[in-house]
Amino acid sequence: MSILEVSNLKFSYKDNILFSNLNLRLMHDDHLGLIGMNGVGKTTLLKLIAERLHPDEGTIRWLSGVDYSYLDQHLEIDSKLNIREYLASVYDELFEVENRLNALYKSLETADPNDYDKILRKADNLMHHLEENDFYLIKSKIENVINGLGVKADLNFPLRNLSGGERIKIFLAKLLLEEKDVLLLDEPTNFLDEQHIEWLAKYLVNYPKAFIVVSHNPAFLNLVCNKIAEIHNKQLNVYKGNYDAYLKQKELKEQTYLTVYKAQQKFIKKTEEYIKKNIARASTAKQAKSRQKVLEKIEKLEKPVKYKKVKFDFPFTSSFQKEAIVIKDLEIGYDHPLLPKINLIVRFGEKIRIVGKNGVGKTTFLKTVLGLIKPISGRVNVSELNKIIYYSQEFKDDKTLTPIEYVRNDYPLMTDEEIRSLLARYGVVGELPLKPFTQLSGGEIAKVRLAHLSLES
Structure with a gap:
């Protein structure tokens, strides 16, 4: 039985349709990698599944009782808690049980001796509950996860003072500690170095429940996924196996499609030539009209699209200084x-x-x-002859701006068409230039910033 069922999903931004008749079933042991070109809607689909957005049409149904966690790239933690308190909050229910247990032991001091057995039985049940849920391993669990993700900050450090990257790590650590039925992870490796990506990969490989992960890291997807779902042409195509298996299946699928497409084009061309030659002849007009009706009823296949790779262009001026x-x-x-x-x-x-x-x-x-x-x-x-351009890790500009507004703020003489053309060269296409940064993925924001930097050079 599936724990999540997405049926006939349609979603659009303004006049741009992202998904149409999109379907997905998630099983309890699926480790699903969600991939696709920038701007096709990977982050949007996760937000729909996580009920942060609502579809135009279709349904998203979770199996009753299924609990999930969602890693939002743009999460803002407004909290006075420090790191230790925030992560320990995962186990609030267990700490409450411990308080009840301590209260029972305290009550023995004044209780009637006849009630001792009853109190101790209650205490024993609570102790069993704590042991069954690894309460006494909480400290080591937290340390294991934060070390694995490379959190360097002191655990007594306030959350509100953390950098964006460290904040995402802490939130990811909390999700892993929660061990929900389903993890929805939007580019979890963005702020991890190779060592900690490897740790996360091992953790997810052994995760006993389901997850959906968005990532542009093929090696990571290859390690952790047993299914790959690609958003393509407003649809979701699901492939069994890891990323390598997906590549092989997709290549075979594309080759088969191309063969069928070429055969159909050949048939259409041949039929059109026959109609053109014979439609005016009385003796063959009937056959020509018959073939014309056949052509009209044919569901024509779309021409296969080859996506161009993004080419970064920074036209630096040469200097005579060595x-x-x-x-x-x-x-x-x-x-x-x-x-x-x-x-x-x-x-x-x-x-x-x-x-x-x-x-x-x-x-x-x-x-x-x-x-x-x-x-x-x-x-x-x-050297005074050199101009330095700096791309920082953190994006501190106004996140309510769209990419077009962001570029225009510094280059007001550029037209919308010129800005769109610039952004398109960096893979920021479709509805992306019109969406606020709060609705873009980390990779999409990076491309907008690189496009902006190219103007400075």
């Missing part, structure tokens, strides 16, 4: 150095990738080079 940035004996950090002294010369044309685990100082290093953070010691010399 040394773009010179870093000498640089110590980065706040109260103490995060790394040994850094010496580096960045020459024009070089492409440098900075790698390392979360928290080692990659972002601090970049911000120090940019002058956003003062170095502990050392110096950074940036």
Whole structure:
């Protein structure tokens, strides 16, 4: 029996139809990867399933008693709780049972001896409930999850002071600790490094219940999924197996479709030629009209679409200077150095990738080079002939804006058509330019920001 059934779903933004007659059945052990091009509606479908949005048509039915958790990329935690309190709130019911247990033990001090057996039996039942639900392993469970996800912040740190990435990690940790019947995960690997993505993958592989995960990471999907659902042409196509199995099945499906499409086109062309030659002849007009009726009744297949890959274009101007940035004996950090002294010369044309685990100082290093953070010691010399463009992890602009409004704010002379053309080159198409950032996925927001950055260069 399915625990979730989506039937004949239709949803649109303004005049743009995202889904039409979309169907999905989720079984209790499905580990489903939800994929598709940017803008096809992956995040929107999750929000519909999570009852954050309402469909134009169709139904979304959860099996009675099924409980789910939803990881929202744009979650805002307005809480005075610290990390430890927030995560421990998952077990509020068990802490309440512990309070009742302690109250029973306390009552023994003043109870009638004749009531001891009755009180102890109640206490024994409560103790059994706590042990059955791993109450005394709560601390180790929390530590296991936060370490696995790479949470570096002190557990006594207030939630409201966390960065966007750390906040998402904490919320993801809470969802994993809740162990609901279904997890709805919208790009859970966005703020994780490789080590912690591997941990999450192992966790989800062994998750005994169902989940739906949106991700652009094929290796991750390959590890954790036993089904792949692709949104394509406003429909949802479900494939059994992991991501590799999906690729093979899809290729075979596309080849079969192309063969049938070509055969139909050949038949249509041949029939049209026959009609053209014979419609005016009295002796063959009847046959020609008959074939014309056949053509009119044929359900014509749509031409297969090949999607173009997004090509990023940053037209940098060349410089005659060989040394773009010179870093000498640089110590980065706040109260103490995060790394040994850094010496580096960045020459024009070089492409440098900075790698390392979360928290080692990659972002601090970049911000120090940019002058956003003062170095502990050392110096950074940036050539005056070079312009530095910085793409930060966090997006702090007004999230009520649409991508078109976001670009126009800084480039008011650009027309809507020019802005749409720019965004389209970065894969921001369809209704995406008209949707506020609050309704876009992390990947979609990143593409809008990169398009904007390309104008600065």
